[in-house]
Every structure is written in C-alpha cells, then in structure tokens.
Amino acid sequence: MKNRSSSRFLTVLLSALCATSLVAQQSEVPLKRCATDYLDSIRIRNNPSLLHIREKTEEAIQDHLYQKSNNFRIASDVVVTIPVVVHVVHNRRDGQIGGANNSNISDEQIASQIETLNEDYSNTSGYQGFYTGTHAVDTGIRFKLAGVVRTYDSRQSFSVQTSDKELAKASPPWATNKYLNIWVCELSAEYLGIAQSPTVTEINPQTNGLVTSEDEAIDPLTDGVIIGWRYFGRNQPANTSSFYNLGRTTTHEIGHWLGLLHIWGRTICGTDYCDDTPRAETSYLPDTPVCGEVYSNCEGRPSRNMIENYMDYSPDRCMSVFTNDQKKRMHAVLAVSPRRAQLVAYATSTENRLSVEVYPNPVGDYLQANVYTPNYADFRLSVFNDKGVQMIGETYNQTYINVKNLPSGVYILRVTSGSETVSKRLLVR
Numbered sequence: 001m002k003n004r005s006s007s008r009f010l011t012v013l014l015s016a017l018c019a020t021s022l023v024a025q026q027s028e029v030p031l032k033r034c035a036t037d038y039l040d041s042i043r044i045r046n047n048p049s050l051l052h053i054r055e056k057t058e059e060a061i062q063d064h065l066y067q068k069s070n071n072f073r074i075a076s077d078v079v080v081t082i083p084v085v086v087h088v089v090h091n092r093r094d095g096q097i098g099g100a101n102n103s104n105i106s107d108e109q110i111a112s113q114i115e116t117l118n119e120d121y122s123n124t125s126g127y128q129g130f131y132t133g134t135h136a137v138d139t140g141i142r143f144k145l146a147g148v149v150r151t152y153d154s155r156q157s158f159s160v161q162t163s164d165k166e167l168a169k170a171s172p173p174w175a176t177n178k179y180l181n182i183w184v185c186e187l188s189a190e191y192l193g194i195a196q197s198p199t200v201t202e203i204n205p206q207t208n209g210l211v212t213s214e215d216e217a218i219d220p221l222t223d224g225v226i227i228g229w230r231y232f233g234r235n236q237p238a239n240t241s242s243f244y245n246l247g248r249t250t251t252h253e254i255g256h257w258l259g260l261l262h263i264w265g266r267t268i269c270g271t272d273y274c275d276d277t278p279r280a281e282t283s284y285l286p287d288t289p290v291c292g293e294v295y296s297n298c299e300g301r302p303s304r305n306m307i308e309n310y311m312d313y314s315p316d317r318c319m320s321v322f323t324n325d326q327k328k329r330m331h332a333v334l335a336v337s338p339r340r341a342q343l344v345a346y347a348t349s350t351e352n353r354l355s356v357e358v359y360p361n362p363v364g365d366y367l368q369a370n371v372y373t374p375n376y377a378d379f380r381l382s383v384f385n386d387k388g389v390q391m392i393g394e395t396y397n398q399t400y401i402n403v404k405n406l407p408s409g410v411y412i413l414r415v416t417s418g419s420e421t422v423s424k425r426l427l428v429r
C-alpha cells in the first residue's frame with residue numbers, strides 16, 4: 001500500500017515535472033532571437049537620412065573588399081582583439097549577484113560569454129554535432145573583458161524600441177570608438193538581443209566617427225549590443241533556455257555590430273553580400289531545440305540553408321560557422337567604419353602616453369573626446385570654468401559630455417589617467 005502510494009506520488013510528480021518542462025519549452029517558442037532589423041527600421045523611420053548612410057556604408061564595404069581582392073596581402077591575416085565592457089543593468093535591489101533568477105548576473109556568467117566569443121570567432125568550439133563541412137573559419141577576431149559596470153534600475157524590463165537610449169542613460173557607454181559596449185538586461189517581448197549596425201559617414205575624418213549634432217542618425221552613445229541576461233554566457237544557473245543556452249545570441253549580435261546581415265539578408269531570399277552562405281528564404285526556428293535540414297528555393301533549385309551559421313536564428317547548439325566571406329566582411333567593417341577603425345587603431349597602438357583630442361571646439365551641446373591611454377588604463381574627465389570651479393564632475397571612461405547647460409565661455413577640460421593629466425581649452429557657444 002505504502003509502495004503503491006509512493007509510486008502514485010512519483011507518477012504524479014513526474015507528470016507535473018513533464019508538464020512544467022512542456023510549458024517551459026512551449027513558452028520558449030515565441031522567443032525572438034534578434035531585434036536588430038526591427039530596430040533598424042525604427043531608426044530609419046525616425047531618421048530617414050540613415051537609409052542613405054546605410055547605402056554609403058555598403059558601398060564603402062564593397063569598395064574595400066574589391067580593393068583587397070586585388071591586393072595579394074589581406075589585412076584579415078591580422079588578429080584584432082576587441083576590448084569589451086559589460087554593463088549589467090539589473091533590478092535586484094539588494095545588489096545580490098548571481099543565481100538562477102537574477103538579472104544581476106555573476107562574474108562567472110560574464111567570463112563564460114567572453115570564452116564563448118573567443119571560441120566561436122576562432123572556430124575552436126570543437127562543436128561537431130550537426131555541421132561537419134569545412135566552411136567554418138577563424139575570423140581573426142578576439143575579445144577581452146575590459147570592465148564590468150553594475151547598475152541597479154527599478155524597471156522590470158526594457159522595451160526593444162527604446163532600450164538603446166534608456167540603457168545608454170542608465171549605464172553610460174565607455175568610449176564607443178575604443179570599446180565594444182554590451183548592455184545585459186531584461187528585454188521585453190521575448191527578444192534575446194539587439195545590435196547597432198556600423199556606419200560609414202562623410203564626416204571630417206578628424207572626428208574618427210564621432211558624430212556632430214547635424215548627424216544624429218548615428219548615435220555614438222548607443223553603439224554596442226544589448227543582450228537578455230538569460231541568454232548571456234553559458235552553463236550558468238541563469239541560462240535556463242533549452243534553445244539559447246550557449247551564449248551564441250551574443251556571437252550573433254556582435255556579428256551584426258561588425259556588419260554581418262542575416263543569411264536571408266533583409267528579405268526572403270535576400271542577400272547578405274557573402275557568396276559562401278547559400279541564399280535562404282527565412283530563418284530556422286524549430287519548435288524544439290533540434291538541428292535539422294531546411295531547404296530554400298531561391299535560385300531556381302533547392303539549396304540547403306546554412307542553419308549552422310551564427311547569423312541564422314537556429315538554437316545555439318546548431319551553430320558553429322562564420323564563413324570566409326563573413327570574415328572578410330567583418331574585417332572590411334573594422335577598416336572602413338570610423339568608430340570600429342578607431343577601436344582597431346587604439347588596440348594596436350604602441351603609444352605610451354596619455355593623449356586627448358576634443359570635437360567640436362567651439363562646442364554647442366555634446367562634447368566628444370578621443371582619449372588614448374596606454375594599455376586601456378582607466379581615465380577620469382572633468383570640466384572647469386575659467387575661475388577653476390568644477391562645472392562637470394569626474395566621469396569614468398566616458399567621452400561624450402553634455403555641455404548644453406553650461407553658460408557660454410571658456411572652459412578647461414581635464415583628463416587624468418594614473419599620474420598623467422592633460423588639459424584642453426574649450427569654447428562653449
């Protein structure tokens with residue numbers, strides 16, 4: 001009797017567990033891997049000039065690739081290491097870090113994401129599950145953690161439409177021409193991630209891609225990627241999704257940040273400008289986290305979708321490929337997109353002194369500074385009036401300063417890093 005009751009209890013328990021797991025799995029189906037195209041369409045609606053900038057950007061990428069194809073030595077032989085700042089914007093009032101249901105994710109979770117990125121971008125993940133071809137390459141791009149910023153915010157989630165601006169306000173970016181900024185937060189509407197695509201502008205090259213007020217379409221304050229905290233990193237208590245649990249949402253979004261498109265381009269059978277990724281009708285979004293063969297008919301005959309490509313929507317465990325053309329495109333973006341190119345210049349500089357350049361000067365609203373510190377040493381920036389009174393408090397590793405509220409006049413901008421200080425004279429209009 002006792003045994004029967006235990007066994008009935010076990011059956012009930014197992015049924016309940018199965019039901020829970022079914023519910024968990026079903027509730028994952030509406031998850032949307034990526035909001036980048038959606039956010040792009042919103043940005044273009046708000047700033048129609050962005051469409052023109054997008055076209056100019058594509059022209060610049062194609063020109064660069066064409067020139068490289070006529071050059072026997074390609075720059076992509078060089079390994080570029082991108083410094084990453086992770087902004088954890090959480091709603092954990094007591095500040096507790098880590099655990100299964102905590103948006104204030106652990107340092108281990110952050111480290112596991114950097115590890116994933118380096119494996120995926122170097123083609124060393126060792127994953128041989130679904131994909132056994134030879135298309136995967138080492139992209140020559142690596143990542144290193146430069147800083148973690150934790151910020152409490154009482155909001156339960158951030159809307160996809162406004163998250164970029166809200167997050168940039170909640171946890172201001174470190175110089176976006178020097179670091180890849182990643183904001184990790186709760187995103188609304190089941191989105192997993194968003195990226196800001198690179199642009200090429202016709203701005204004076206001295207500005208190194210920092211924009212002026214006339215060119216608000218490209219916002220340096222929001223340049224980076226945004227990732228839902230459950231999908232950041234791998235094998236951690238917070239990574240509870242059975243589809244997206246290996247950190248490849250971030251691999252995908254950084255692909256966008258480096259100029260890659262989805263394998264279907266921007267429409268059914270569209271182009272991603274990479275000849276070695278077969279055209280696809282649409283994304284791979286299975287009901288269960290399985291990897292399978294999917295075919296498209298884009299060029300008069302069926303061809304298998306490269307569902308293993310990081311730029312599809314496939315479950316994380318199906319992904320293992322960046323192709324050679326995708327590698328070349330990412331390196332072209334690192335060469336022609338001003339903020340990305342400046343990041344590479346900082347990363348490869350052997351200069352051993354603090355240096356500071358400011359734009360524009362005279363300045364009306366936002367001051368933008370290029371601050372170089374050897375070995376990514378931290379710096380602080382402040383602004384004083386001509387009587388030596390500090391008007392803007394010390395900011396930490398930030399280079400976009402709002403001076404709208406300062407009366408017209410002469411000011412001194414002071415940047416300090418370690419024992420070095422550099423001062424610049426500013427004229428506020």
Ligand SMILES: [Zn+2]
Nearest residue numbers: 034036256262
């Ligand atoms: Zn995407």
